[in-house]
Amino acid sequence: MAVIFKLSLSYLSRNKIQNALIALLLLLSTLLVSTATVILANTGNQFYEMHTRTHGSHQILTFEKGLNDPDAVHNWWASQDGVQVSPLLTYRTFSGIILNETHIPNIYLYMFNTPPPPWGVDELIFSSGTPDTVPEQGSVWIPTSMANAYHISVGDTIGFKTGSSTLELNVSGIVIDVPYGAPFSNTARVWMNPADYQHDLATLAGNENRMMGIHFNDYSMNSVYWERYNRETGIPFLESKMEFEAIASFYLIINQVIGFIMIFMGVVMLSIALMTIGFTIADAILANYRTIGILKSLGLTSRKTIGTYVIQYALISIVAIIPGLALSIWISKWIINISVSSLRVGNQNIPVHGLDAAILSGVLLFALVILFTVLYAKKARSIQPVQAIRYGMSETDHGRMAGKMNSPWAHWIGFTRLPVTAVLGFRHVFKNTKSSVLTLLLATMASSVLVLGYVLLTSITGIEQTAAKWGYDNANIAAVVVNKGNFPKTVLKHTLEEDTRISNAGWQGNTTGVISPESSATVKGQSLSLNLSVLDGSYQELGFETLKGGNPQHANEIALGVSVAKTSNKDLGDLIDIYIEGEKRTFLITGIYQAIANMSVSGRITIDAMRSVNPGYSEFDVIFINVNDMAQAGKVASELNEQFKDFASVVTQKTLLDSVYAEAANILIYPMSLIGLLFIIVTFIIIFSTCRINIRKESRTYGIYKSLGMTSRQIRLSLTMGMFILSSVGAILGIFVGVYLLPLLLEMVLSGYGIVQLPLILHWGGMVLFTCLSIIAASLGSWFSSRIIREASPRMLVIE
Template sequence: MLLHLLKRDLYKKKSVTAILFIFILLSTLLASAGTNMIRELVSSMSDLLVKSAVPHYVQMHSGTLDERAIERWASDTQLVDMHQIVEMVPVEGSHLYLGHQDTPESTSVMDFYFVRQNEKFDFLLNLSNERVEVSEGEIAVPVFFMQQRNLSVGDRVRIVHPKFIREFTISDFVRDAQMNPSIIHSKRFVIHPADYDFLKQQAGGVEYLIEFRLTDAGKLGEFHTLYQASDMPKVGPSIDLNMFRMLNALTDGVIAVVLLLVSLLLIVIAMLCVRFTLLSTLEEDYREIGVLKAIGASRRHIRSIYLVKYVALSAAAALCGFAASFPAMQLMSSNITLYLGQAERGLLYIVLPLFSAAMMFGLLLLFCTMVLRRFHRISVVEALRSGSIGEAKVSGRRWRLNRNRLLPIPVFLGLKNVFQRLRMFGLLFFVFVASAFLLLVPIHFLNTIKSPDFVSYLGIGRSDLRIDLQYSDRMDERFKSTVDAIRNDEDVERFSPLVTSRFRLLNDDGTVDQLNVETGDFTIFPLEYVQGGAPIRDNEIALSVQNAREMERKVGDTIRLIVGGKEKTMVISGIYQDITNGGRTAKAAIPHDPESVLWYTISLDLKPDVDLQTKIAEYEKAFEPAKVTDLQGYIRQTLGQTIAQLRNLAVVAFFVSIFLSMLMTALFLSLLMAKDRPHTAILRSIGFAHRHIRTQYVTMSLTVLIAGIVTGTILSNTIGQTLVGAIWSLLGASGIRFVIEPVQAYIVCPLILMLAVVVTSWIGTGSARRINIAEMIKE
């Protein structure tokens, strides 16, 4: 009997059943795929870190060093298990040609380092996550350039140096556990030891990675304090295992979390749809339920009649979603596979998504059971007498038709329906709010991260051009000559030279740490500060959000630096956001330390009539090997990988939102029309045409949609902005403010949603043509 009732109900409500099936399938698919994506990310990253034997702590260094002193210090430090000094030969982008490119990498913000394969640890891996090995004349290129420059095995890499020309054949691609993400500007190319010796001899200049693996990775903080307090080389940034993990996982991890959040949103919507469908069914079958109770049917038996449909529907949809999650996960995790590799697929590959699907099914089943408790409140006498549950209504005096002078009657009746049945339309309103939120947040953040104003989250002020000079021999002289040349350039409207050097920081507990401080005038190209303002006096300093958080400092507090060999108390004037260099930077108007310079930068604005690209080419030639980039290019290269993933997410979110709105509108109107059949039949009998009925339902949908869009827009600009800021606070940008394109956000997107809902409403109400009073009397 239950099987017969199930078949009859499915046949009777084919469209409603199909829509519910799709909702449950989508929520299960996204939950299973998101769970599996997190598993893939964690497993692949762990596999990469293990197989590469990634260092626990790395100190980059430019300049001379004493290897024996490092050896002695490492041997005397009990926390150190192994250490090694890795040499890297830097090659300027203006000398490097990748693949079939006819132009050098002059405009790239990346630093190109040529290295040998390491012997002890920090192995550079190929696409099979095996130690990459190259023959003489061959080269292994980072996967970043494989993706960005569309390179393949057999392509050429040329170094055109004033002293020599060297050509390599690409034999493999490199996964580098340290330098994979685009936000890390250093990239390592692997060449044969013989080729390396040639480059080292001819190109000159070597930089170092001083790497350590500890006996206990949990003591990284203790080791960091020890190293920074020592007299070991420190002319360069330091980075540790925790930062490697976060930077490798950030982009794809965010996508996976978003998938899980969307799946939860969809299952909530599915629950609300089931609730609405069940209540509509109970409304239709109220008299029949009363008859069943009167003849002695138990509540449990009656409930099972209604529950069996949703058990079967949910189980089928959950299984389909589970099966579909595997190809979907393959598509969504392509970036993980490229940069981290594909980890071994054990039992968890099946168990985790199956558990997610079971959770979705269990939640839905539990919710159905809770809704069906209404059977306890159904009275046999009331059901047989009235045949209807009844519905509370708002006072009709506010919506008297004889007082309407402005609106067409179908529009007036549609508005009256919405405001008198607000609780019923709450489901549709919730879905439209969710759709607008889901649509706008990714678009807002994509516009934000592509905006020139996003440089404020990179710890730099907005300007037309940026010139970067890495530290090397006689770089101080070259920096001064570059500044003089820019000062005398009539095309330059204003400029600001800045120097980043390392200062000793005296902690409250008496230990000594190191602090990277950028010095110069920060009023020319001002930053946006979360708190306070720019350092102006020579005893003021501004800290990045990450530094302020770790030091537990706020505006007005003090820190102690060693400046010019003397202790100097610095007052914190402001706190700013910075996602570069691990988010640990500072800015002050004090003289830089020539002995510990890390890099030099010059920001400048050109006069309005000066062509930007022409000036870039001119400066590249004049200031070689300096990197000259416009700010938009700097953002694109630094966050290119994140922007690409975010663009894909925005496209998917757009179509999901439109599809969700259309699906929900179709479901809601289908159930609403079934509920309102007697009312519609009466309207048809007194002369309302089919188009008038349609207009009434379209008015209902549009009214709820407009309210949903307005609410969703407000939530996306507030809660959405807060959520994005919470995720990016991990990198040091806690106060993200959306850059909103008004035409796109407030005109184009709402119009597309409205068009989709109007079309769905118009098509979905086509069945109203078949409703007439004669049919209702027969029923």
């Protein structure tokens, strides 16, 4: 045993740099795999725990259209067993805030008359500020999502536009408001002092609206309650209803995307790490072939020979995995705190679960290293002392190695017609097949990761270019109505018609449709509610897209979101019965589209379809506007916003989308940068390690080259050129993997959120630039590993 241990220590001390690089590679593999494990283990935990802690709503009912009596609905639900309801909250809608003398237009606010506690549902938890029953006079409570997005702290003053004047209120509390506190949301609930509300808002023109939250003891029974509601009241619920899935979706989507990408890349990196360890062991055995042969001739058994490598890599693994686990826990906490920052209480870190899973992944990694060590070290069993001493390898391997460069493949390439430096570079690549395949695979994966990260961030930051593919319109300007009671529709319509800069406009409203169980493939006895978009205008002109078919043009046509089409088992050309405001209408499905809003649980109908049910329908929420000259969009939006600022918020499409998705890009950039950096480091480490092994194996050959007149620089450039060409081929393959293969895997995650075809923006220049990072890393790894050629004399190289 002492002999085995001493041999293991000698291997460790003799190849310090190589063993240190393998340890670093294992550390990084542990870091990525364990971090991904913790993130996946925590996906949804923080949200569900906070939802339980606040007794959060499963459904939010909003009364803005006057189609249902809020008091009657509230009383019915309050009387049900197994259901809790919030107080009937009174609010007015505002648009935009003034912060530090800067006007921020694209944030939509529900200004609430705060009721005294207890509420029973959606209890607020203070992240900062002093808890109280209601806000103090002259102050408001705002949600963490709004505070984080605009960097607002307790004590700051926010200005709210109330017609021609501005209402300034201090922030006395920042609260966790689960239903309206998701990240990258541009809608927030602001809680006012009752006296301030009565004095400053109750006298304003327009209607007050009502809202209530419903919490089910068993959420799966919600459809049973709604069936009972429809049966007992005789009046279907026709106002807006926000489902629990919509509340949860934006809390979960970022962590699921990050976790999915990290676990996939972690598995890839782990596979490469294990392959590298196996390759290193195999070549270490080959490099020490004569020594092992001599030791076996002196009585060292095969089992003890294998044991020397097991001890060596067990020590390396222990040194690498333990700090890797510690770093992974720290990094996973950092990423989780960023991605669900709206659920943090004060400066406290969000409790992280799954640490046992991270430790288990470390133990599994250690076991895999030992297993691969044994599997590859078993090659030492076949070493024959006589062949080892004579050839430095088995006689079979010696013959195969000698014949490689004389193969028809080598003649086809035409080595005899190439410069000597090129021949040397290609010889290094073709002779060391295993390391070349590993290099090709590594360059491909590193390039694909960098390209995917770049494409994802580019696609999110430039989402205005693909807005229609995410389910939004593609109009140049959007006017969001915030004061429906006094909204001067006729004046705005006349203004739009008279302005020669405007090419067309469309007026969009929303209503709720219900698909009965008889018309769908849903669970028996359950109906399906969907958000129906009602457009007075042309879907085509405003840029709404579909995956299949087209948008509706007539009163009997409808386009369905992919989630609805899948749930109801409907396709193009099918008929579907939908209840709108309690009346049954039969529609022909003309198109199927995807939309991240409402998770594709939605549909599109024309204004004619809506007016066949309600002839006086005029509840429009948004006006989409196209201009003749895109350069004029900002100016037109600014002028319209100033003219109708008391009733609507008018912004360009880019402003509207950036306010929602800029935060998503900011959250994604950190983990994607981390993954990309790790793959660049790993590429360098593996190429350095494998090239160093190969150079040591052929030290005698390079000594002969130097003795014949080649300089160390020429030899090193030749080796680096071969690695540059090989990694370039891998990088080119990586571009296609990152653009066409990895997004398919990501779509598996996003399909649950209504996106089945990920809209990507491809800037080939940027992709090539990021791909070059993997090529540079591989080339530098090869260049630095060949320093031993420069440092050794020809005589010493030949002696080795």
